[in-house]
Amino acid sequence: MTLEDLYREVIMDHYRRPRNRGALDDANVVMEGVNPLCGDEIKLWLNIDDAGVITGASFDGHGCSISQSSASIMTEAVIGKPLADAHAVIADFRGMMLDGDAPDELRLGDGVALEGVRKFPVRIKCAVLSWNTLKLGLDEHAAAGGQRVELQHSES
Amino acid sequence: MVVPTSAAAGLDAAAVRADFPVLAEQVHERPLVYLDNAATSQKPRAVIDALRTYYETYNANIHRGLHALSERATAEYEDARARVARFINAAHPHEVIFTRGTTEAINLVARGWGDENVGEGDEILLTEMEHHSNLVPWQMLAQRTGASLRYIPMDVEGRIDLQAYARMFRPRTRLVAVTHMSNVLGTITPAAELIEIAHQHDVPVLLDAAQSIPHLPVDVQALDADFVAFSGHKMLGPTGIGVLYGREALLDAMEPLFGGGSMIRVVELHQSTWTALPYKLEGGTPNIAGAIGLGAAVDYLQTVGMPEVTAHEHELTEYALNLLSDLDGVRLFGPKDARDRGGVISFYVGDVHPHDVGTLLDADGIAVRAGHHCAQPLMRKLGVAATARASLYLYNTAAEVDCLADGIARAKAFFE
Numbered sequence: 078m079t080l081e082d083l084y085r086e087v088i089m090d091h092y093r094r095p096r097n098r099g100a101l102d103d104a105n106v107v108m109e110g111v112n113p114l115c116g117d118e119i120k121l122w123l124n125i126d127d128a129g130v131i132t133g134a135s136f137d138g139h140g141c142s143i144s145q146s147s148a149s150i151m152t153e154a155v156i157g158k159p160l161a162d163a164h165a166v167i168a169d170f171r172g173m174m175l176d177g178d179a180p181d182e183l184r185l186g187d188g189v190a191l192e193g194v195r196k197f198p199v200r201i202k203c204a205v206l207s208w209n210t211l212k213l214g215l216d217e218h219a220a221a222g223g224q225r226v227e228l229q230h231s232e233s
Numbered sequence: 234m235v236v237p238t239s240a241a242a243g244l245d246a247a248a249v250r251a252d253f254p255v256l257a258e259q260v261h262e263r264p265l266v267y268l269d270n271a272a273t274s275q276k277p278r279a280v281i282d283a284l285r286t287y288y289e290t291y292n293a294n295i296h297r298g299l300h301a302l303s304e305r306a307t308a309e310y311e312d313a314r315a316r317v318a319r320f321i322n323a324a325h326p327h328e329v330i331f332t333r334g335t336t337e338a339i340n341l342v343a344r345g346w347g348d349e350n351v352g353e354g355d356e357i358l359l360t361e362m363e364h365h366s367n368l369v370p371w372q373m374l375a376q377r378t379g380a381s382l383r384y385i386p387m388d389v390e391g392r393i394d395l396q397a398y399a400r401m402f403r404p405r406t407r408l409v410a411v412t413h414m415s416n417v418l419g420t421i422t423p424a425a426e427l428i429e430i431a432h433q434h435d436v437p438v439l440l441d442a443a444q445s446i447p448h449l450p451v452d453v454q455a456l457d458a459d460f461v462a463f464s465g466h467k468m469l470g471p472t473g474i475g476v477l478y479g480r481e482a483l484l485d486a487m488e489p490l491f492g493g494g495s496m497i498r499v500v501e502l503h504q505s506t507w508t509a510l511p512y513k514l515e516g517g518t519p520n521i522a523g524a525i526g527l528g529a530a531v532d533y534l535q536t537v538g539m540p541e542v543t544a545h546e547h548e549l550t551e552y553a554l555n556l557l558s559d560l561d562g563v564r565l566f567g568p569k570d571a572r573d574r575g576g577v578i579s580f581y582v583g584d585v586h587p588h589d590v591g592t593l594l595d596a597d598g599i600a601v602r603a604g605h606h607c608a609q610p611l612m613r614k615l616g617v618a619a620t621a622r623a624s625l626y627l628y629n630t631a632a633e634v635d636c637l638a639d640g641i642a643r644a645k646a647f648f649e
Contacts, residue, residue: 080596084647092648115588115604116618139618141586142648197592 082193083200084142091146091187096153101135106218107227110210112202114232117144119207123214125223129160141203143194148207150187160215167212174205202232244537244545250628252277252533263598266633271416271444271577271624272602273466276530280469283529287522294518296495310521313528314511320531321461322452323478327510330484331524334475335443336366338462339410341477341514342439343370345487346460347408353379355407358436360385360393360422361614362415365607367441367462371410385411389615390568391420398427402434409438413445417606417620418567419550419577421445428457437483443467447626448546448575450539453478465523470530474523477514484510491516534627542627549625550576553634560641566620576625579606582641585648587621593644594621599637 101122108121117140124133134152138145151170155163162184169185172178173192182189194204210230217226250256253275258265267275287309293302295310311326318326332338347370351357357371361384375382383401386394393411409431414421424445428438437459445451446461447468453461460483465474479487489496489507496516498506507513534542551571557563557580566579582590591603602622605612612618623637 080593080647083592089648116612118618139586141588143589200588200592203588 082196085190085193087150087187087190088142088146091149092142095136095145095149097135097149097156099135099137101133104133104135105223105225106214107225108210108214108230109228110206110213110230110232112140112144112206112232115140115203117141117203117206119144119148119210121148121207121210121214123211123218125160125218127223131155131158131160131163136207140206141200143191143200143203144206147188147191147204150191151207151211154184154186154188155211160219163211163215167208167215170208171205171212174201174208206232244541244627246545246628246630249537250630252279253628254278254281256628260598260600261596266597266599266636268623268625268629268633268637269600269602270447270626270629271467271606271622273472274447274469274626275628276471276526277469277533279533280471280526280529284471284522284526287525292522295521296512306521309525309528310519313524313531316528316531317476320535321446321478322454324454325481328478328481328484330477330479330511330514331519332462332475332477333473333520334464334466335364335441335462336370336475338475338477339367339439339441340370341490342460342462342479342487343374344490345514346483347371347374348377349486349488351378351380351407355380355405356403357382357407358385358398358401358409358411359383360387360391360411362387362391362418362420362608362611363410363412364416364441364443365609366443367410367412367439368610380407385409390566390573391415391418391422392568392573393422393427395423395426395430399430402431402436406434406436409436410441411438412441412443413451414442414448414575414577415567415608415611416444416577417579417608417611417615417622419574419579419624420568421449421574424458425456428459432457437480444575444577447534449543459483465527465530468527468530469533470527471520471523474520474527476527481510484514487514489513489516493517495519537627545627546576546625546629547571549629549631549634550574550578552631553578553623553625553637556634556638557641560638560645562645563641566615576629577622578624579620579622580641581617581620582645583648585644587619589648590621590641590644593647594637594640597636597640597643599640601637 104122106123110119119138136148169180173180291305293306295307386397439460442463446463461478466472493516562583564581587603
């Protein structure tokens with residue numbers, strides 16, 4: 078176990094220069110995810126068009142470097158993706174983090190860099206917060222028949 | 234064992250350290266620097282040996298058997314109670330009730346005393362820096378009874394406004410429940426004054442002494458305290474054992490929280506009567522090994538000397554506050570003056586999240602706590618979601634504080 082496993086350069090880059098940070102105009106999915114145990118907070122905005130493609134994704138929040146960089150990486154991974162592909166990316170990430178499954182590296186992109194977090198079990202929840210929030214947002218959006226949804230998610 | 238030292242000579246940290254086997258451990262191939270004592274303390278060999286001796290040579294249930302092992306276990310268990318009573322200067326050993334820890338002790342008062350003495354419209358006074366264990370039981374009591382909680386004014390360093398406190402008492406004020414030392418800020422509260430003012434209004438006071446009794450000489454009679462709760466594991470003892478001290482008359486009037494073995498006088502089919510203190514409040518087979526271990530911990534602390542422990546920690550705290558406040562971008566919480574506080578030091582490093590700080594320090598072998606420290610209302614008052622916290626004890630050294638300062642500087646550089 079070394080610090081480099083946790084704080085890979087890619088992760089630190091997303092932490093220092095977050096991508097897609099800030100509110101998204103005309104978002105039709107607005108989510109808030111919190112981890113009450115550590116206080117990490119993520120706000121997530123998605124724009125899903127009528128064809129079921131995520132045309133925009135952004136985040137804001139505060140918390141540790143892992144939670145914030147993971148959210149930044151996630152927005153990049155899903156922008157421009159049809160919902161089915163986004164679900165596949167989420168499954169890749171959660172499978173890698175929670176079950177140790179090998180992800181489709183091409184599909185997951187920078188998210189692969191977070192694999193080292195698995196060696197720091199107490200930090201896994203930091204990495205998956207935004208992804209769990211996204212998953213719930215997509216599920217609620219589908220359940221609402223594509224209507225605008227605004228929801229809060231709390232890790233237990 | 235440690236060689237007793239005079240107050241003038243101070244505490245021999247090297248000799249103390251040799252009594253704690255875990256301090257020789259390596260973490261991530263670095264020597265362990267254990268600075269998470271407010272969460273739990275390490276255990277001296279004397280405590281570990283007391284546990285092993287009990288299990289290996291006289292393990293038996295207490296107050297039951299007529300056989301030799303049971304008699305010895307009973308004697309050792311009761312001897313531990315007497316030693317704890319002497320340690321806090323209780324008037325009687327039966328004013329020491331063994332519990333699982335501070336949390337159970339406070340819940341025991343909230344149920345056994347609170348349900349009998351607090352009703353709708355009554356008030357309980359607390360501070361905003363209480364640990365959840367001295368907050369949630371009172372919220373639960375308030376919800377059961379319709380009582381309300383009021384908060385004693387204090388500043389962000391945890392200093393209580395005694396004049397404002399004195400004006401808070403009203404005819405329906407039933408209890409003051411307050412920490413003796415904040416587990417986040419390190420602030421030592423003016424317990425004697427708080428109790429004296431409350432008693433002028435015939436209001437009893439519960440002191441959450443989980444952070445104070447391990448580190449300061451505490452005399453419950455000199456304080457005139459009514460209830461005092463503390464945990465064994467934060468004062469070199471095992472986990473799962475703690476104490477509720479209560480004034481005899483108050484404990485006598487309390488209802489038991491747990492019905493069962495040991496706590497009864499006569500049991501009939503539809504009713505029972507309770508036995509005397511302390512057993513009335515200790516239903517079921519207690520943590521016998523834990524109590525014996527706590528007795529050994531108390532012996533150890535008294536051999537070193539509580540004034541020496543306090544003086545050593547005070548010196549280290551002052552050193553740490555000076556060193557850390559000189560670090561660029563490090564924000565310290567709690568009183569700036571070491572005289573007003575114990576060795577619990579919460580801090581924030583630049584804008585690096587405390588969990589990242591904790592992980593980086595851990596990589597250097599330094600154990601600190603990062604999080605809300607079971608004090609979410611206080612975190613809100615401080616305007617942070619979490620802090621990192623280093624907390625000192627008798628075996629810590631200035632060299633370890635240097636390691637912490639170096640580690641913090643490295644963490645800050647890492648994230649810049």
